[in-house]
Amino acid sequence: MVDFWIILTGALVAGSCGFIGCFLILRRVAMLGDAISHAILPGIVIAFLISGDRGTLPMLIGAIVFGLICTVLIQSLRQTGVQVDAAISVTFTTLFAIGIILVTLFTRQVDLDLDCVLFGEIAYVPWDTITLFGTDLGPKAVWGIGAAFLFCLIMVTLFYKQLKITSFDPAMAAAIGIPVAAIHYLLMGMISVTTVASFESVGAILVVAMLIVPGATAYLLTDRLSVMLGLATLVGVVSSILGYYLAVLLDANIAGCMTIIAGLLFVMAFLFSPKHGILTRKWIQRRVKASLQS
Amino acid sequence: MDLLQTMNQFLDNPNAFWVLAGTTILGLCSGVLGSFAFLRKRGLMGDVLAHAALPGICLAFLLTGSKNPILFLIGATITGLVASLCIQWITKYSRIKEDTALSIVLSVFFGAGIVLLTFIQHSENGNQSGLDKFLFGQSAAMVRDDLLVMGIVATALIVVCTILFKELKLLCFDIAYGKSIGFPMGKIDFMFMFLLVVAVVIGLQAAGVVLMAALLITPAAAARYWTERLDRMVIISAVLGALSGGLGTFISAIGYRLSTGPLIVLSATTFFLISMLFAPKRGLLARWIRRMRTRRQVVEDQWFENIFTLSERTGCNQWTDKELYAQYPALSKQRKLLSRLVKQGYIIMELQANGEYQISLTQTGWNKAYETILYKRMLEVWMMHENEIDGVVQQYANGMNREIPKEVVPQLQSLLKKHNRMPTLPRLGEEVL
Incomplete structure (x- = not known):
């Protein structure tokens, strides 16, 4: 049962991160995932200080607020003419530094483990359960991530067309009257939700892996957005299952192993993808050359 | 609080002085390298390299079993170089764009690092404390030897940058022109990545992963507001970096037991905001x-x-x-x-x-x-x-x-x-x- 809950949590994290991440990749703002996952730290700490416990809802709100603050700051820095990489770096490092200072300032009063925020420990997930009317409903994290997953799924289904057009051609989207900025912030909001729902189990930093690596793998395998979303989720789920068993084998951090598996899957796609893999392209080249010579 | 008295107390403490010297020279060095990275639009590279150092440090520890900072430096430099090569390969040989490649390399290397870290923690050899300090930055805990290594490397980096100034300038502004007049731009680019990796790696111990990313890019971004000339920008960026390093360390030393790294970042951000608002010509106010x-x-x-x-x-x-x-x-x-x-x-x-x-x-x-x-x-x-x-x-x-x-x-x-x-x-x- 413990195995099942851990794998389920990992799969849900990987799944929801995976398909949100596709949009980040297509919009060429993949590093925003990294930025947001760091920048929500002060939000989490402040929510924690105000509410006094590790309730998921206040943290979620704090994280979303700071995720949006981060994106708004990046956007306004870009508008004043700062180049994009500098805007991202300056913003998230500042917010993260504020977060760390808050943690060190109040760490004596509250029990918020910095390592846990940053690295996460998915192995503890099965023991932190919700009980309702005396029945054990399963781990809290599963419910949290499940809710985030559902939320993102609903949002993406509802706004699929808008997300698609704004990702591929923002100018055209603006021309036909789609609120590009609002869609952008919706996406950033979803990333904040997913990040905070996941950070307890996989850690803020490894959320980045789950956001980008499955999406990038899927991006190498297909040219259709809908297929890419599905594939990214699949790759995420597969890497969480295999990652768990690798972790058991090595007796190491589960989230880290999931990342490694995701990385390996990416390398496989990079080499052997039917259309875009290096080795497949080499092979096709050789075959074409051979057929030309004969 | 009597400022003079605290200053005196601060200066009387020999270790605090060494730490101050270390963070200042670190700021100076990353300010210099950062301005080239900034102009090369590699601002996020610092972040990636800092994360990629973790597996290198862990591997160095696993292979040698010692906690010699120089071995850590070597390990981290090797994985940092591998990481930057991976980014180049991914962007060159597939349709993945640079930002995605950066994210992939960052997260996968860091994930591998965490796996190695927990592997070390769970293994029999319990003598692993200090590895994560390397990651989060513990400048107050640095001893004179660490600082000596850091100071020497940082000075060497600055000297190399001064010697290669013309080449780096070409790298930032016009690679094609550089190639056409016979400079080996590929090698220079690799050299620059190497310098960047070394700068990040020596900074990790003092500032930590995220904060090293800030130290590389924020002073450079601030310096960009003040001038249109590269040589002046490098100098201003170095000065701002050194000031942020010194100021952050000083504030952390005089009170509240705040850690140094975040304070350095916040000082750098303050300088950035001041520059953004009040710089002549390019500032928002102007x-x-x-x-x-x-x-x-x-x-x-x-x-x-x-x-x-x-x-x-x-x-x-x-x-x-x-x-x-x-x-x-x-x-x-x-x-x-x-x-x-x-x-x-x-x-x-x-x-x-x-x-x-x-x-x-x-x-x-x-x-x-x-x-x-x-x-x-x-x-x-x-x-x-x-x-x-x-x-x-x-x-x-x-x-x-x-x-x-x-x-x-x-x-x-x-x-x-x-x-x-x-x-x-x-x-x-x-x-x-």
């Missing part, structure tokens, strides 16, 4: 003032132009404000304009019995209107006949430079006559209108 001035200038020009064409058309030289607003409704929004013109002595406004204002131009006002209209119409014909006349019209048309060069004036005058655009009313002499 840009705002310039925009306001231009806006005012445009409105004034428009007013003089309107008034002159009105006189040309009607032959009249006095108007009430109502008449003017009826002719040019847009002007009615510029309430302050008329009083400003009165103050500058361009117009005279007299209150009539019916409550309207009688407006007439003074001599200087009339001549100003004449100049304005002449200038505008000359620009018009110049733009129409741009390819027949030497000189580029654009730089005079943007309102920054209002002098039309003397050598084209006769040509423009004849064109004005040809198009019937010569002002029909003359400039005024001494007599009052």
